[in-house]
Amino acid sequence: MQETAAYWARCAEALELALDATPFYAAWRTADPGRTASVACRYSVLPALTKADLRAHFPEGFVPEGVDFEAELKSGHVSYVSTSGSTEDQVTLFWAQAWWNQSERASWALNAHLQRIADGTHREAVLASPKCVGPYRAGETLPVAERTLGRLLFLNQTINPGNWEADDLRRMLGELAAFRPAVLEADPFYLAGLAAFALDHALPVYQPEAITLTYSFPAQAFLNVIRQVFTAPLISSHGSTETGYVFMECEHGRMHQNTASCHVDFVPLETRPSGAVLGRLLVTPFGHPVQRFVRFDVGDFAERTSGQPCPCGRRGGLTLERIAGRASDMTVTRAGRRMTVADVDAVLAEVPYVRGFQIDQSAAGALRVRLCLAPHAGNDALRHIEKALGQVYDFPVAAASVPMLEHEPSGKVRLARRTAG
Numbered sequence: 001m002q003e004t005a006a007y008w009a010r011c012a013e014a015l016e017l018a019l020d021a022t023p024f025y026a027a028w029r030t031a032d033p034g035r036t037a038s039v040a041c042r043y044s045v046l047p048a049l050t051k052a053d054l055r056a057h058f059p060e061g062f063v064p065e066g067v068d069f070e071a072e073l074k075s076g077h078v079s080y081v082s083t084s085g086s087t088e089d090q091v092t093l094f095w096a097q098a099w100w101n102q103s104e105r106a107s108w109a110l111n112a113h114l115q116r117i118a119d120g121t122h123r124e125a126v127l128a129s130p131k132c133v134g135p136y137r138a139g140e141t142l143p144v145a146e147r148t149l150g151r152l153l154f155l156n157q158t159i160n161p162g163n164w165e166a167d168d169l170r171r172m173l174g175e176l177a178a179f180r181p182a183v184l185e186a187d188p189f190y191l192a193g194l195a196a197f198a199l200d201h202a203l204p205v206y207q208p209e210a211i212t213l214t215y216s217f218p219a220q221a222f223l224n225v226i227r228q229v230f231t232a233p234l235i236s237s238h239g240s241t242e243t244g245y246v247f248m249e250c251e252h253g254r255m256h257q258n259t260a261s262c263h264v265d266f267v268p269l270e271t272r273p274s275g276a277v278l279g280r281l282l283v284t285p286f287g288h289p290v291q292r293f294v295r296f297d298v299g300d301f302a303e304r305t306s307g308q309p310c311p312c313g314r315r316g317g318l319t320l321e322r323i324a325g326r327a328s329d330m331t332v333t334r335a336g337r338r339m340t341v342a343d344v345d346a347v348l349a350e351v352p353y354v355r356g357f358q359i360d361q362s363a364a365g366a367l368r369v370r371l372c373l374a375p376h377a378g379n380d381a382l383r384h385i386e387k388a389l390g391q392v393y394d395f396p397v398a399a400a401s402v403p404m405l406e407h408e409p410s411g412k413v414r415l416a417r418r419t420a421g
């Protein structure tokens, strides 16, 4: 890591504003070694901030002394927002559009394609769950004018791509071609559904200059079908409502920290056979006008790069090999080895006709696998997959072909789940 003095000054400022002046962090002060210690060390010994903390202490606990959040709400600089997590995951916090935009713009510098294309005036189409983003009234397809907000067009009005009718899919392909966005921002689960339809019906598809993938895990199983249809570079972006834009994939495929916008503590768990280190991500966003979050546990696993620096030349902050999926979606082999969503995906990505998967592991270890398969998948496809997963897990595996994956209340998909036992 090569961080500038200015970066560490921002880290120190964020930490001290929390510890000295923000009610929730009063309980953390005794853990702080103080200003004689390095900033990195001061961060590393503090607890993690959890969603349960946010639910229990929002709003007063996270607003620094001297900040009048009622006045900020009245002025319209901030508003309340509920995140799109599942019911037990959902939190309410302050949304600040200007802060969010600044974080997004800073993230563009981390990818050469976006640096060239994105300037804040470029046209962008969005394809994701309408419960996560964009104008939406349940049961309706709003006219395109109502779904066009300035430079943004929100394409989708349906929860779960498995529920799309052929007319919806043709409408979205048509709107994409008419709007001609420079960038398509997509939930990979949804974009894979659109790509599969275009592929199976040999339909022409408008090609944006870049595709950013966010909202849910960019499984290779989704990317494989997207790449058969779209020629633009696929760029993963990782962040959250709580933290802003935290990581962006560079043109060499690694994820770089958005150091202009946040600090990230990496909490290592284990070294993987590849040499990369698996760990959790605790994010401290900078500069929010109202709320102060420090070491917020985003709930995802990531693999930190080991060895050679990224060929793109970016050296600031943390560099990840990849995001490895939600920590809560981890499964285990009989030998007790952690299987992240990325690990399961790596097994299934080898099977070219898999377009989507969901695995459920029982408390005893057995796996139930639901699969969306391409039309050309042969009769032995399911047995082949059972064998491949069985060899990795050493547990019984039962696979079934399904027309659609199950979605969460947010409209996002979880690719792996384990029953607690």
Ligand SMILES: [Zn+2]
Residues within 6 Å of the ligand: 250, 251, 252, 253, 254, 256, 310, 311, 312, 313, 314
């Ligand atoms: Zn890079």
